[in-house]
Amino acid sequence: MDPQRKLKMEITFFRNLLKFLRATKAFLEALSGSGAACVSRATAIKFLFARKFDVARAHALWRQHEATRRREGLNKFEPFEEPLKSELETGKFTILPTRDATGAAIAVFTANKHFPSQTTHQTTLQGVVYQLDVALQSIETQRAGLVFIYDMSDSKYTNFDYELSQKILTMLKGTTRERSRLRPASCVIAISFNSTGGYPAKLKKVLIVTAPLWFKAPFRILRLFVREKLRERVHTVSAPQLAVHVPRASLPRQLGGQLDPDHASWLEHCKNCYTNNLQNAKLDCDIDEYVISNHIPPVKQNGIIESTCDMTSDRAARLDHSTDMHISGDPPYTCDPSPLRNSHGYNGDMKGRHINSGDEDDLDISTRGTWSSGEASPGQSDEECGGGGAGLTPEALLARVQQLGRRGLFAEYEEIRARPPNGTFHHAKLTSNLAKNRYTDVLCYDHSRVLLSQIDPDDPTSDYINANYVDGYKQKNAFICTQGPLPKTFCDFWRMVWEQGSLVIVMTTRSVERGRVKCGQYWPLEIGARAVHGGYAVTTEAVDTEDDYTISHLVLTDLRTEQWRRVWHGQYTRWPDYGVPGGGRAMPVLRFLRHVRRAQQAAVAELGDSWAGHSKGPPIVVHCSAGIGRTGTFLTLDICTARLAAEGLVDVRGTVERIRAQRAHSIQMPDQYVFCHLALIEYAVLQGHIESADLTGFDDEQEDESD
Template identity: 45%
Template sequence: HSAGLVSEPTAVKFLMARKFDVSRAIDLFQAYKNTRIKEGIFNINPDEEPLRSELLSGKFTVLPGRDAKGAALALFTARLHRPDITTHKAVLQAIIYQLDKAIESVQTQRDGLIFIYDMTNSSYGNFDYELCVKILNLLKGAFPARLKCVFIVSSPLWFRAPFAVLRLFVREKLRERVCTVKAHELANHIPVSSLPEHLGGTSQYSHPSSQCPPPSSSWGPEDEDPCMEVSVHMPEQGGMTVHELVEHVKRKKKKGIYQEYEEIRKEPPSGTFDYSKKLSNQIKNRYSDVLCLDQSRVRLCQLCDDDDETSDYINASFMDGYKRSNAYIATQGPLPKTFVDFWRMVWEQMVLIIVMTTRVVERGRVKCGQYWPLEEGRTEQHGYFLVRNTHIQVFQDFKLSHLELYNTQTGERREVCHYLYVSWPDFGVPKSASAMLDFREHVLQRQEAAVQSLDPSWTGPPGGPPVVVHCSAGIGRTGTFCTLDICLSRLEDIGTVDVRQTVRRMRTQRAFSIQTWDQYYFCYMAVIEYAQRHGKLTILPISKPPFI
């Protein structure tokens, strides 16, 4: 599947957490990856601040002992948490770092995890409701460890109201295993030899000396990290040089390239579409036959509890770029009923660039909803987002709208660049790739500039957050744009391209990408035209290629 190429040990962790149900394991992996992307947690270096201080604080720790059935014990000490001097990112980094180490144990993978939230001697100032929700969301469905139960120790009276709400964030079958206990009662559930003394146990455990890594340690890309999986489009042997590509097209002619595309088109999708087919989600699909593969779909943060089957769904798919995981989000043209979901996705994935390759109306048919303010200076509200068009630049083949996205819930503002490509003909494909090549170059430069302007705390992939690309269905022109970008990036890197394999692999992440054979042929000719423009072909290899 296309959820990412990971090592065998990593795959086994996620499979064991879901009892070797491959589909559920892929969903779990995607949820884990999305959580880390959303929180900006990529490389984790325990030597760097503020993570090192979080680890040394002992706020969160995995105890060395286990319960009677072998489950690992994770302890969060609420009185050590100071929301005013730390961040959710730092706390979650510390938790993920320690849990990643804990599940290296096969026993922990098999027997699961118990979470102890110790509120002894804590005050209301130590309580962080949003952080609690994030931790529960991580443990219940975004981390490869089976959450057996949650013990809340010595909860004060004021905690009753938030506790009633927090219980909604765990699955119904687990709610009966989320319980409040007094410190001395914990020994009725967990062996005293596994509990620290302040919780009625006999363990002499000391967090900093046994759990925090030494100053010389570091954990980065060279270590196993399931969030940093490689792209499906990597440098490899095979492919064609541009001269070989020209000879390939000359030899096969249009008919042969068409047959090549037909072979790809006949390949069955490499996954399932269960979420897209749910009755509650069908109304969010623009076209009934253009659905999202379950393993690569973009998951929105749920607005309600797990009983809400619609709040995490959007018809959008993560797609890898050349040597970049999740370089793009390929999606349909938003419907009026999905405008809010679209902007939620843009916000949650920290998107900087939106590439739109269709007009709102073509040939008298609505291809996409008007989801952004069309006029300069205008502001529109979509759910809890205010979208303001601050400036419009008009070019020969596209328009660039500079948007300000304001989250009324958090008070944060972000800048998003919206590209509208207007030179794709109503019928077929362009006669020349020149305009599309210029457009791609402009998008790449803008993405690079936007990434450089990110907050210094950005520790994500060098290429930045994913670029949202859409047309009407999110497979035709969208697939064409992404295929070109991948092929040309590879050409510049290692001097070869493989259009056929690029499209085949792309379709494992966004099914049916490249919708027609002339779009497929256009990709071949665009690579050749690019090579001519950049001096990689000294003569015109094909005289006036007949595009259609």
């Protein structure tokens, strides 16, 4: 790493560390000054994490949390006696022993296991809080937050309890600021999600799985009444679409995943933590260190299970009043719900990670560990994706290009390309998967790969396709970058398109170039023609031909269910392999890009109530031959033009680095890197960001190299 950059990172770390310590001290002093009972530093950290270390907001959250506990009768209950014991054993609510790609814990409420006539709201809430309190002892969960999966598979209207669902979501996010007068039973999650917060856990996403029709329609209407930032976190998805949000390896089998969670073992872990906390609370009483209330252990005023199963480090930190916080290689408490693990690229520690979620302003405190994908963590929020980092104004971009010239940009690209891959390729290298790769040296990362449904229970590799998710501008997993399909992978390709809900396919290669096959003909060319690949049929309805690209309007049908959807297919035909569009002209590519975006918007609008995910729609599938050169160039232009239009800033280098962290080797040649800069300058002129761009002499130093 560059020494200057390393020094800057170290300065930022210590500056944020000081801010972290000051915030913790200020939070404790604020509680003490308000006359509240004393709480530990571990408790302070939980509430500060949940409010981005804003002391005033964290203090308000603590007060709201206390009020919620008292109001809902959550200040005293017995998990080993009836009726709570039986409630816990139903498994209707559980914390999975895995995490999502961002490190967030995963909570699942299974609707078809809930029978409102057989239990009270208070008992069910107690079961939820008992488990959440244990999960939240993990500092990773405090940092990364919680994904809440509301599984409505095979549920009936009689399983749905509006008031209970409202209480759960209100508890997680507090009392609502805006309540709609509409109160259909299916709208509770959207209502409660727009709230101030009461529980010290960051709710990152609500995923409503297999929602029935009686739920979808009113839910769609109510989404219009909540703020956009919150609305983007609530998704109604099918079980196969869950993989867009949570790795399939982190999901239970009933949700199409690979996990067999042991709820009994999880409850045993909760019991051990509960028992240890009782003992630790008694010890606190004996030494009269804190005032004890009637909340669940460790019976501090805030009511959060906060001590460690192995009390050593936390106890030392709490007894040493001269130390603001225990900062070392180990967290200050260790009652983590093992085996909570991240099965999607995280190697076990937390180096290069941020303490907060990035939904607002960052508190950039790095701790131990590293993402296998390098500095560009897959844990970005929608708000962070493709923006938020360093950026140049169009004038500054033009000046930089003029200063560096073609040779300087070539050198900058070579510096990027010289870095080793930021991840592993274990699945792509499996013997049974090797034949599915078009090129032996173009493989897909493990941490961002697209997982297909496992159609063969005896073949775990039937979930493989050479494809990776890549983030767009303020949209996670906006794209799927993949290779040009092989005849043997046509069925896998269309299965991926169907399962991911994709509506638009972008192809930046011709099928045959320079006498070599670059991509199989995976869709019918003739209007009215139909091709069958595995369990899917593809029919061409219409074809529009332009000078530089061809647009095919396809219908994709799942032959098992006879369900169908329209797919827009755009093929750019004047973009040579290892190069840039003919003559280096940016205008046709920018025009094509505009067609792609309009097609995506129109397709999402056509879905109507059946789509309740991100407003920009499901992932756009982009491929060339290898899925890295022209594909990476197209993505760079899309992300950078979107940011330039929204913020007036552009960051080509940073964008390329982030794309390469999710799809290895993206942007294959230096000319493609240069083309991105020139195309963005042309776009800036067209959009009126700058009046003109004088690049006289830019090509004078062009090297005589064959691309």
